[in-house]
Amino acid sequence: SYELTQTFSVSVALGQTARISCGGNNIGSKNVHWYQQKAGQAPVLVIYRDTNRPSGIPERFSGSNSGNTATLTISRAQAGDEADYYCQVWGSSTGVFGTGTKVTVL
């Protein structure tokens, strides 16, 4: 089955840029979606199909995908961005989530 690997945790200073990676075999050939999950809350879609932002998601959130790595970038990080972030793709007829990255804003 397809596997997605994420760094366990990322720390970013307030106002700086955080980059969250999602590794998978030839992931660049797949559509990658990203979800934000704050403590005690349900996940929220923040990027879909590699680079698209749903309505209401700040422009500070952006995505890219190439080769074996997809990346979620959070620019000008704010305290409210502190959360777990999960990448997700579709495998052979089933959904697959990454292991998750905990983002801490210092």
Next chain:
Amino acid sequence: EVQLVESGGGLVQPGGSLRLSCAASGFTFSSCWMNWVRQAPGEGLEWVANIKQDGSEKYYVDSVKGRFTISRDNAKNSLFLQMNSLRAEDTAVYYCASSLYGDYSVLQFWGLGTLVTVSS
């Protein structure tokens, strides 16, 4: 406003059964693939199952195949998950999620979840 409200969770003994429901509103339910996703305590997200708009296609993660059944009632804007032969490892918060119109792979909206605890 889109709303997805799960219900039916609770404490059940190993080997027991439970039926989860998800009431949808604020969007055209019959036009969307629907999903169940779970999250064990302190763990990450795990996709469980999905169902096509008309119910003609259903897919499951290997660990629940033969034990869980996803279904829907478009007339009542409702999604269901029948869970049989429950195991301790099925303990999790179960989320209902709707897919983006025209793209089953994007989980656009999520409910708040319902907790299922499998324990004796």
